Amino acid sequence: MMKALRVGLLVCLAGIALPQEMCAQTGRADLTNASPVRGAVPLRAERHQVAPLVSMTFDDPYLRDMGAGLKYRYYFTNWLGVGVDFVAHFAHIETGLSEQIEQKLSSPGASGAPSTSGLGILGTATLCLVPLHGKFMFLGKLPVLYDVHVFGGAGFGTTQSQNIERIKDTVAFSSMFGFGVRFFLSRWVAVEIEARDYMMNRVLAAPHFVENPGTQFSHNWMVATGVSFFFPPEPEREL
Amino acid sequence: MAQTDSDRKVSVIQQKPFLRAMRAELTGSFGYTVNETLNDFLQAAGGLRFHITETWSVGGSYSHYFASDKATVGELENEFGVFPERSTIQWFAGADVSWVPVYGKFVLFESGIIHWDFFLTAGAGVTKTWEPDPLVTGTAGLGTRIYLTRWLTLTMELKDHIYQQAFKAGDKLMNNLVVHSGLSIFMPFGWEYEYQR
Numbered sequence: 001m002m003k004a005l006r007v008g009l010l011v012c013l014a015g016i017a018l019p020q021e022m023c024a025q026t027g028r029a030d031l032t033n034a035s036p037v038r039g040a041v042p043l044r045a046e047r048h049q050v051a052p053l054v055s056m057t058f059d060d061p062y063l064r065d066m067g068a069g070l071k072y073r074y075y076f077t078n079w080l081g082v083g084v085d086f087v088a089h090f091a092h093i094e095t096g097l098s099e100q101i102e103q104k105l106s107s108p109g110a111s112g113a114p115s116t117s118g119l120g121i122l123g124t125a126t127l128c129l130v131p132l133h134g135k136f137m138f139l140g141k142l143p144v145l146y147d148v149h150v151f152g153g154a155g156f157g158t159t160q161s162q163n164i165e166r167i168k169d170t171v172a173f174s175s176m177f178g179f180g181v182r183f184f185l186s187r188w189v190a191v192e193i194e195a196r197d198y199m200m201n202r203v204l205a206a207p208h209f210v211e212n213p214g215t216q217f218s219h220n221w222m223v224a225t226g227v228s229f230f231f232p233p234e235p236e237r238e239l
Numbered sequence: 240m241a242q243t244d245s246d247r248k249v250s251v252i253q254q255k256p257f258l259r260a261m262r263a264e265l266t267g268s269f270g271y272t273v274n275e276t277l278n279d280f281l282q283a284a285g286g287l288r289f290h291i292t293e294t295w296s297v298g299g300s301y302s303h304y305f306a307s308d309k310a311t312v313g314e315l316e317n318e319f320g321v322f323p324e325r326s327t328i329q330w331f332a333g334a335d336v337s338w339v340p341v342y343g344k345f346v347l348f349e350s351g352i353i354h355w356d357f358f359l360t361a362g363a364g365v366t367k368t369w370e371p372d373p374l375v376t377g378t379a380g381l382g383t384r385i386y387l388t389r390w391l392t393l394t395m396e397l398k399d400h401i402y403q404q405a406f407k408a409g410d411k412l413m414n415n416l417v418v419h420s421g422l423s424i425f426m427p428f429g430w431e432y433e434y435q436r
Contacts, residue, residue: 061276061311079348097276097311097323100408104321114319136343136357148345207319 043145043184043235044075044130051192053226055087057119060220062098062205063162065119066091071226073128081128085153085176087224092118092162098205105208114205115166115213119220120158122198124176126151145184152177157200166211167203174200180224188233193225256354257386258430259290259339266394268421270302274414277312277325281305284419288337299334302417326368326404326413333364333378355385366402366415376402382419390428395420 055067069087076082098114105112133147157174161167180194198220206213270282282305288298306327315321341357360380365373382396400415 059274059276095276097315100323101315101319101321103408105319132345132347132353134343134345134352136341136355139340140342144343146343146345210318 041187041235042078043133043187043230044081044147045078045236047075047235048231049073049075049081049083049228050231051226051228053087053194053224055196055222055224057220057222060095062095062114063116063118064093064095065089065220065222066093067119067122067222069122069224071126073126075128075130078133079130081130083126083128085122085124085126085155087119087122087222089119089121089160092116092160112208114207115161115163115210116205117159117161117167117170117203119198120160120169122155122157122174122176124153124155124174126153126176147182148179149182150177150179157198157202159202161203166208166213167206168212170202170215172200172202172215174198182228187235188230190228190230191225192228193223195221195223197221254432255293255342256344257356257389258293258432259296259425260293262290262430263426264288264290264296264298264423265426266300266421266423268394268396268419270417270419272415272417274416275309277309277315277323278327279307279309280328280415280417281307282417282419284421294339296337296339297334298337300332302331304328304330324406324408326406328415329367329369331364331366331376331400333362333376335360335362335378335380353385355383357381357383360396360398364400366400368404370405374402374404376400384423389430390425392423392425393420394423 049072051071053069053071055069057065067087067089069085071083071085073081073083094116098116102111102113128149128151130147130149133145135143135145138144152175154173154175157172159170159172161169176196176198178194178196180192182190182192184190199217200220201215201217203213203215204218264287266284266286266288268284268286270284272278272280272282282302284300284302286298286300288296290296315323337358337360339356339358342355343357344352344354347353358381360378360382362378364376364378366376367373378398378400380396380398382394382398384392384394386392396419398417398419400417402413402415404411404413
């Protein structure tokens with residue numbers, strides 16, 4: 001009786017174990033509930049990112065600002081990171097509208113150029129999400145890994161007056177929102193392009209005869225591009 | 240050896256998930272001009288495109304413009320006392336050639352794989368402004384289609400419309416940079432693969 005029970009138990013155990021053993025031997029697995037990407041290399045998880053970048057504002061009515069900066073992130077997971085961003089603006093270019101106002105309001109011996117103020121230094125603490133990542137084929141031959149990221153943060157922003165006797169330099173609270181795409185050239189180097197909106201109270205411009213005009217809430221859209229370096233250079237791979 | 244359901248879904252050579260060749264694409268979209276400082280230009284647009292091959296297609300489109308003043312106009316009038324001459328667009332119609340150099344896929348929140356392509360366009364058309372005659376316009380654009388089903392895509396495009404506009408102060412080359420976002424329907428709605436897996 002005991003012998004028959006033992007044999008029955010062994011047959012049952014073998015029946016349970018056999019399909020798994022077969023899968024192991026052939027290297028197959030049931031993919032029904034598997035992750036959509038198998039054996040993916042997590043290019044961001046538990047890595048530091050340092051990215052020098054250059055930027056230029058757009059959609060500016062009076063003054064276009066060009067800047068350079070640095071961004072740092074630490075990614076806790078493949079989709080969540082925190083860090084800081086700094087952008088310092090080094091050049092300010094008048095738009096066509098500013099030139100038209102100057103032409104219209106200037107008279108012999110008196111410039112009618114509007115008083116303007118540009119962006120100075122922007123600094124934010126930033127939260128970054130990477131909702132999607134994938135790969136594409138360029139010209140059907142070259143596979144490229146990429147991600148799309150969105151980010152937002154808060155910090156400070158300074159302004160640089162172009163007519164210091166009429167408009168004062170300011171420091172104000174600034175919030176920032178942006179999104180971008182990053183293309184990986186290798187496992188630790190990527191190029192990226194981003195659109196950012198820095199929102200703050202500032203003076204954009206004032207007529208030449210006005211001193212100390214009031215500030216107003218403004219959106220400051222810019223496009224930024226740079227090269228990202230990820231550390232450690234070799235990501236941890238999920239097996 | 241018995242195959243599981245997932246075994247049957249996996250092929251050594253994957254089929255392309257979306258085929259464009261010899262299909263027509265009907266697009267409806269909304270647009271917004273992103274580089275205009277004095278006007279808000281919203282657009283309702285429609286287009287028809289025929290894909291000759293997987294990578295090349297030709298198409299035509301029409302955009303109707305709805306214009307309103309930006310806050311900057313009020314500032315200029317009230318604070319500076321100037322009334323700048325500006326170009327108000329009424330509509331655009333044109334045709335273009337499109338090339339698809341990139342196709343790819345992405346994972347959205349680790350939930351599933353979504354396929355897409357990236358395309359470039361170059362073309363010509365006419366822009367109707369306040370001038371009596373429409374202005375000859377060159378176009379250049381880039382965009383992406385995200386495949387939602389076998390016959391429906393989410394389509395986004397950034398297109399620059401370049402034309403010469405006459406102002407009292409002289410002629411000026413205008414760049415009207417428009418972001419379009421809409422849906423495309425592909426016809427016929429399905430296809431048969433040449434080699435079934």
